[in-house]
Amino acid sequence: MTSEPARPGRKKYVLFDVDGTLIDAVSNQRRVWATWAERYGLDPDEVYQVALRTRPMETFAQIAADRDPHECLAALHELEDDDVRSGVYAAFGGAAELLHDLSPGSWALVTSNYEHRVRGRFQRTGLPMPDVIVDAAAVEEGKPSPVPYLQAAARLAAEPGDCLVIEDAPSGVRSGLRAGMTVWGVNAAVPVQGVHRHFASLREAAPHILAFASAPHGDPAA
CATH class of the missing domain: 1.10.150 (DNA polymerase; domain 1)
Structure with missing residues (x-):
């Protein structure tokens, strides 16, 4: 499948799930x-x-x-x-390089876990932290409600149509789709229903994520 192009003339953003997407937990x-x-x-x-x-x-x-x-x-x-x-934790291959290569302020974490645990896991795996984290305590409705991803977009001052969601689980995919965002699936042998693109691993998806984030505005390849 191909992704939906972001709106021309606007900055693009990447919203990541955490467990199963960036960290193997x-x-x-x-x-x-x-x-x-x-x-x-x-x-x-x-x-x-x-x-x-x-x-x-x-x-x-x-x-x-x-x-x-x-x-x-x-x-x-x-x-x-x-x-x-x-516990023993590991980041998925390519996660650290990907997050370091994204521009500050252009990405966020949207997790059903709690921020203090995410920070602890990121510190132990060497992953950089973004400015925006939407955790379980930040919303009354969790995934598959669109609320978590919509809140992340609002905190980034982003339009939903300019956001790319990276997910591994059906509930997260539904959340991103209901929020009106482009959703790519990673770290699964079989595509989750509804994703615009599917990658077997985060490492495989990484160059495409960076291309989405940095492509000229309105470039269909994004």
């Missing part, structure tokens, strides 16, 4: 949920399969309806914070 997430499940006497694999598809409070409602959801969330946050301090 799958094993960390699985380990955190497994520890949480064992604490509540639940099957780790069953819990993780639900957690992959839903937000935490929805996960608790499905697999631990007899438990206090706020207690469940506090336990999960404790485990996630500990993982940021002690």
Whole structure:
């Protein structure tokens, strides 16, 4: 597929998801949920399969309806914070070079995680931080709502049509599409439904992302 060209005469922006897009955190997430499940006497694999598809409070409602959801969330946050301090993280190939090559003020992070964890992971993996981060605490509606990506665009003073979203997950792709943005998928063997372009890896996508961000205004190749 080809991307939608950005509007002529305007600056272009790139909005990145974090986990699964810039940082490989799958094993960390699985380990955190497994520890949480064992604490509540639940099957780790069953819990993780639900957690992959839903937000935490929805996960608790499905697999631990007899438990206090706020207690469940506090336990999960404790485990996630500990993982940021002690877990092993790796950035996807090409991530550091890509982010360093983008112009300051032209990109942002849009994550369902929390900013302090993102900062901890970026510090440990050597990734640069942007000026704008939209995290779970910044919005009342998370992905697949368009709200997170629309808030990032507003904070960058960007029009949605001038933004490129880089995502790996269906909920994030839907969020970007609903926000009226161009959406490219990365780090998946099969394209997520709806993406304008698909790349098997972030490294493969990197030169195309830079071309989108730096191409002359109105260039269809962008």
